[in-house]
Amino acid sequence: MLLLVQSSLAGQTPMAWKAGAADVDITPDYPVRLSGYGSRTAETAKVAQRLHANALALQWRDDKPAVIVCVDNCGVPEAVRAEVLKRLAAGGRLIADERFALHSTHTHCAPMLTGVLPCLFGEELAAEHAKHIERYTEDLTTRIVTIIGQALDRMENARLEWSVGKVYFAFNRRLKTDSGFQNAQNFSGPTDRALPVLCVKSADRKKLIATYVSYACHCTTLGINEIHGDWAGLAHEELELRFPDSVCLIAIGCGADQNPYPRKENRFAVEHGVAIAKEIVRLINQPMLPVNGPLNCAHQEVMLPFDKLPTLAEWQTKASDPNKHTAFHAKKHLAMLERGELIPPALPYKIQVWNYGSDLLTINLPGEVVVDYSLRFKREFDPARTWVNGYTNDVPCYIPSQRVWEEGGYEGGGAMIYYGRPTRFASGVEDIIAGTVKRLVPQEFSTRRVLSPVGPLAGEIKP
Secondary structure (H helix, E strand, O other), rough: OOOOOOOOOOOOOOEEEEEEEEEEEEOOOEEEEEEOOOOOOOOOOOOOOOEEEEEEEEEEEEEEEEEEEOOOOOOOOOOHHHHHHHHHHHHOOOOOOOHHEEEOOOOOEOOOOOOOOOOOOOOOOOOHHHHHHHHHHHHHHHHHHHHHHHHHOOOOOEEEEEEEEEEEEEEEEEOOOOOEEEEEEEEEOOOEEEEEEEEEEEEOOOEEEEEEEEEEEOOOOOOOOOOOHHHHHHHHHHHHHHHHOOOEEEEEEEEEOOOOOOOOHHHHHHHHHHHHHHHHHHHHOOOEOOOOOEEEEEEEEEEEEOOOOHHHHHHHOOOOOOHHHHHHHHHOOOOOOOOOOOOOOOOOOEEEEEEEEEEEEEEEOOOOOOOHHHHHHHHHOOOEEEEEEEEOOOOEEEEHHHHHHHHOOOOOOOOHOOOOOOEEEEOHHHHHHHHHHHHHOOOOHHHHOOOOOOOHHHHHOOO
């Protein structure tokens, strides 16, 4: 029998937190194209595992509530997030933009959403396929709004605790070869295998309300054309089997250049999911660190400049390329120019920083963010109190570090074509992001270093 250990909660003010959580099944009951892999050409109605969206509402004393949502999808776009906030406000549930974190698990076995990876298939979608994608996008939006309302309605007095474990199936996937960087296991490449876990318990500590975790790894153990949550969905399923009255929220860290290994078989996805769940259970059955408020939330939008845009002649040449993805991407941009539209010179990028008093710092970054960012921020801020997420609030494209940008390859710029971006980023986007994060992070996290036997140590992170 699993027991919730009563943690050392010295310093935590009783009844200061309120929390509520909710879960909803988001599996479609109609055929739909799946996202993530461009080789798929058909819709599917086969469900290998149910998909979920989960919400956690948090409130410190009389402050405004904050909401965390995790969705089993390759990437939930900013447009869906904005619509969710709009509908909540219309229903009298006003959640401030900076106090809403929307994570995607990045499973490649979930339905495509409108506006995400528009050039993934290298061709226009059949009208019926596009209709189903639009239908699912609307269905998902509605269900996210519903579970946020449910989480807010279920708020009760609560206690927050956190700790960090480690899971070992993530490996760097950028292997240098004579012909460039190959998508293959790189044993010596940088990784961050930390598993931060936020545990939300009832005030009397007898009930586990929710667990919220993050792991820096692609959710791509599987490549089947069937609906499935991959390792994140299996971890969610495993944990809620163990704690059936709780809600498990799984986010993805800076795992854009990290793959699960081994992969390609269902048994490996099960092993990865169980590894996550077992580590969560191990942590919550040991003393964890108390998390106090207030929960301060800040964000800032910056512009990430693209490199030199192709000329009209260059677009025309690309439109005749034998590679269908290159040609389709170019034709999309030529059509924009013919309509008199401006090809954007930069990408809007909203950075979000939350700090739970002086106990925990979370940095939320949109897009497929490479591991260098989490390693950098853990070095620059307190590694014992810093948690970094990617795939949050939008998934517009890959976000390379300066190192990855200079090396090139898929994460360095090659993947931009599938996201419909005009070209790779200009040099220097890492400094833009890091400088903005530094301005948003409270100074206290840069000056007070905490080494705890419960929290992570800098030496645990492989540089």
